[in-house]
Amino acid sequence: MPLELLRTPPPSERADAARNRAAVLEAAARLFAEHGVEAVSMDQVAAAAGVGKGTLFRRFGDKAGLGVALLDARERTLQEAILRGPAPLGPGGPATSGPAGGATSGTAGTPQARPTERLAAFVDAYLDYLLEHLDLVRMSETASRGARYRVGAYRFWHRHTAILLAAAGAADPEHDAHALLAALAAEHVAALLPELGEERIRAGAVALAGRLAR
Amino acid sequence: MPLELLRTPPPSERADAARNRAAVLEAAARLFAEHGVEAVSMDQVAAAAGVGKGTLFRRFGDKAGLGVALLDARERTLQEAILRGPAPLGPGGPATSGPAGGATSGTAGTPQARPTERLAAFVDAYLDYLLEHLDLVRMSETASRGARYRVGAYRFWHRHTAILLAAAGAADPEHDAHALLAALAAEHVAALLPELGEERIRAGAVALAGRLAR
DNA sequence: AGTCGATTCGGACTATAGTCCGGTTATGGC
DNA sequence: GCCATAACCGGACTATAGTCCGAATCGACT
Numbered sequence: 001m002p003l004e005l006l007r008t009p010p011p012s013e014r015a016d017a018a019r020n021r022a023a024v025l026e027a028a029a030r031l032f033a034e035h036g037v038e039a040v041s042m043d044q045v046a047a048a049a050g051v052g053k054g055t056l057f058r059r060f061g062d063k064a065g066l067g068v069a070l071l072d073a074r075e076r077t078l079q080e081a082i083l084r085g086p087a088p089l090g091p092g093g094p095a096t097s098g099p100a101g102g103a104t105s106g107t108a109g110t111p112q113a114r115p116t117e118r119l120a121a122f123v124d125a126y127l128d129y130l131l132e133h134l135d136l137v138r139m140s141e142t143a144s145r146g147a148r149y150r151v152g153a154y155r156f157w158h159r160h161t162a163i164l165l166a167a168a169g170a171a172d173p174e175h176d177a178h179a180l181l182a183a184l185a186a187e188h189v190a191a192l193l194p195e196l197g198e199e200r201i202r203a204g205a206v207a208l209a210g211r212l213a214r
Numbered sequence: 215m216p217l218e219l220l221r222t223p224p225p226s227e228r229a230d231a232a233r234n235r236a237a238v239l240e241a242a243a244r245l246f247a248e249h250g251v252e253a254v255s256m257d258q259v260a261a262a263a264g265v266g267k268g269t270l271f272r273r274f275g276d277k278a279g280l281g282v283a284l285l286d287a288r289e290r291t292l293q294e295a296i297l298r299g300p301a302p303l304g305p306g307g308p309a310t311s312g313p314a315g316g317a318t319s320g321t322a323g324t325p326q327a328r329p330t331e332r333l334a335a336f337v338d339a340y341l342d343y344l345l346e347h348l349d350l351v352r353m354s355e356t357a358s359r360g361a362r363y364r365v366g367a368y369r370f371w372h373r374h375t376a377i378l379l380a381a382a383g384a385a386d387p388e389h390d391a392h393a394l395l396a397a398l399a400a401e402h403v404a405a406l407l408p409e410l411g412e413e414r415i416r417a418g419a420v421a422l423a424g425r426l427a428r
Numbered sequence: 429a430g431t432c433g434a435t436t437c438g439g440a441c442t443a444t445a446g447t448c449c450g451g452t453t454a455t456g457g458c
Numbered sequence: 459g460c461c462a463t464a465a466c467c468g469g470a471c472t473a474t475a476g477t478c479c480g481a482a483t484c485g486a487c488t
Contacts (some may be wrong), residue, residue, distance in 0.1 A: 014484055015313050016438065038359075043476060052438025057476060059436095143475090145252075145356070149405040175418030178406055182396040191363040192392055204389030228454055231466065255444060266468025272444060357445090437482070438476085445474090452467070452476090 021059055023049040028066060038133035042066075064147040068142030071133060075153055078129050082160055088113035088121040115167035116213045123209045126184055128203050133134065134193075138186035148185065157181055168213035176212045183208060235273055237263040242280060251349035256280075278361040281354030285347060290368055294341050296374055302327035302335040329381035330427045336374065337423045340398055341416050348407075352400035362399065371395055382427035390426045397422055 013021075027049035031040045042063060046056045060066040081089050092110040113121070130137055132157075141148035148154055158177050165173035182188065183205055192201055227235075241263035243253045256277060260270045274280040295303050306324040325337070344351055355362035356418055362368055372391050378388035379394075396402065406415055 001367070012366075014435065017484070023396050042476085043474075046438090048430085053440095053476080054438050054478080055436075056438095062476070142356075142359070146401070146405055152393075155360070171421065172414065175406075175410060176422070177416060178402070178410075179393075179397040179418065179422055182399065182402050183393040185396065185399075185402075188396050188399075189361075191360055192389070196389055196392075200386065200389060204386050204393065207385065208390070208393055212422075228465065230454070234467085256446085257444075261469090267446080267470095268448080268468050269466075271466095272466080276446070432487095433485100435482105435484075438480105440478090442477075443475090445472105447472075448470090450468105452465105454465080455463090457462090 017059075018101055020049070020051050020055055024051060024056060024066075025069060029070060032070075032136065037067075037139050062144055062147075064140045064143035064151070067136050067143065068151060068153070071136055071140060071153075074129060074133065075097065078125060079153075079156055082122065088117040088123050091118075104163035115164040116210065119161065119164045119168070119177070119209045119213050120206050122164070123180070123184070123205050124202065126157065127189075127205060130184065130186060130189060131198060134186060136192055138190055141186045154181070165213055170212060180205075180212055231273075232317065233337075234263070234265050234269055238265060238270060238273065238280075239283060243284060246284075246350065251281075251353050252387070255297065276358055276361075278354045278357035281350050281368070282365060285350055285354060285367075288347065293323060293367075293370055295339070296336065298391075300324035303339050304327060312355070329378040330424065333378045333423045333427050334420050336378070336402040337394070337398070337419050338416065340371070341403075341419060342352060343399060344398065344403060345412060348404055352404055355400045368395070379427055384426060394423055394426055 008190040024045065028040075028045045031044060031048055035082070040055060043053065046053045049056070056066075060069055082092055086092055090110075092112040140151065158181060161180055162173040163175035165176050170176050189201060196204070242254075242259045243259060245262055256265065256270060258279070260267045263270070270280075275325055298304055300306055301324040304324075306326040342421065354365065360362070360377050370393060375394055376387040376391035379390050403415060
């Protein structure tokens with residue numbers, strides 16, 4: 001994971017604090033890759049980074065916060081693609097950054113996609129992200145009670161999903177967005193993976209999105 | 215909660231073991247009612263029941279297991295109603311135990327219900343159960359990693375839901391059953407409750423069941 | 429360069445879930 | 459009624475998440 005892409009620190013951060021944060025993220029990424037997310041304790045992360053536990057928890061809040069920080073770059077990439085990328089994941093239309101060759105409508109970029117298509121593309125892309133970092137997302141969602149719903153990222157996915165569902169004419173877009181995201185929860189997907197396999201989960205989730213958006 | 219309805223102990227159980235189990239369940243029920251599920255530790259339960267921690271954990275496995283044991287009676291009532299009760303929750307038809315006054319088809323009990331109606335009735339009844347014991351179910355589902363999916367009760371709900379969805383012609387009943395149950399997870403419902411309220415959650419879940427079963 | 433206030437550091441401390449094993453007690457056969 | 463054995467009991471022990479505050483460090487200002 002490219003550490004230089006991680007979330008920008010607060011504007012004025014002391015040099016030692018910046019050094020420590022980088023050391024923690026680097027050590028955590030290494031330990032998680034080496035031993036698996038489950039098997040690594042916060043004590044180990046702190047020791048490997050050469051900082052005290054107090055520092056670790058003050059900077060990242062709790063284990064979920066550490067997970068969020070590690071996922072930050074990848075998450076922002078996805079959010080960026082949703083907000084400003086080419087269709088069908090993004091809105092399409094002018095001024096997107098995709099390859100310039102495609103046939104387009106409007107001034108540039110890709111043709112705009114309909115809400116239903118955008119929703120399917122979101123589910124697909126989200127599952128790419130989720131399956132690529134399943135253990136880490138699971139940690140960030142289950143480390144503490146209700147962690148999943150408190151994190152800013154969840155609200156982003158929810159808002160995006162609800163807007164698309166509303167545009168597609170759903171009766172209660174807010175609720176349905178939560179329901180769709182429930183089927184994309186890390187804990188849920190991790191439990192279904194051995195039973196159903198990746199592709200069946202993906203097909204089922206996309207189909208669910210389609211039925212909600214009809 | 216009527217303790218005498220709790221799950222039958224293994225056939226040959228020593229008298230002291232039976233006494234201790236009853237004491238634990240009684241103490242746990244009292245403490246949970248008094249201070250809330252979250253605020254009570256296993257140490258407190260053991261102390262209030264007058265047993266050691268070893269006994270508590272050997273008998274119930276972990277905190278989730280204690281929750282399951284406490285929910286057992288209520289859960290079995292619901293399962294019984296699903297398997298053998300009157301329609302639309304149960305299969306209806308002969309030999310049900312409902313009040314004898316209704317107009318019926320067949321030899322006794324209620325008229326049989328269609329899968330879609332049974333599914334809606336299940337979601338409704340399950341939400342009754344869930345909202346009545348939300349904290350306890352949440353504890354039994356989240357006390358340890360993947361606890362929800364390992365418990366026998368989950369497999370029961372899933373099998374029932376999947377069978378109804380299959381009868382209604384769903385493309386992938388196994389997956390859709392998991393997806394519907396994901397929207398009924400205690401953690402999920404607890405997170406949505408302050409935002410949407412009980413009735414909107416109920417309406418949304420029933421509507422979701424309807425869309426999956428069409 | 430020196431000083432001073434604010435920020436950060438880090439390890440000792442707490443709370444809690446869950447494990448382990450030596451001692452105790454129930455129970456069934458004689 | 460007694461004994462051997464198997465099951466059970468319970469508290470000391472471990473591991474881990476998270477807290478707290480005195481000490482050290484930074485960096486802005488003179």
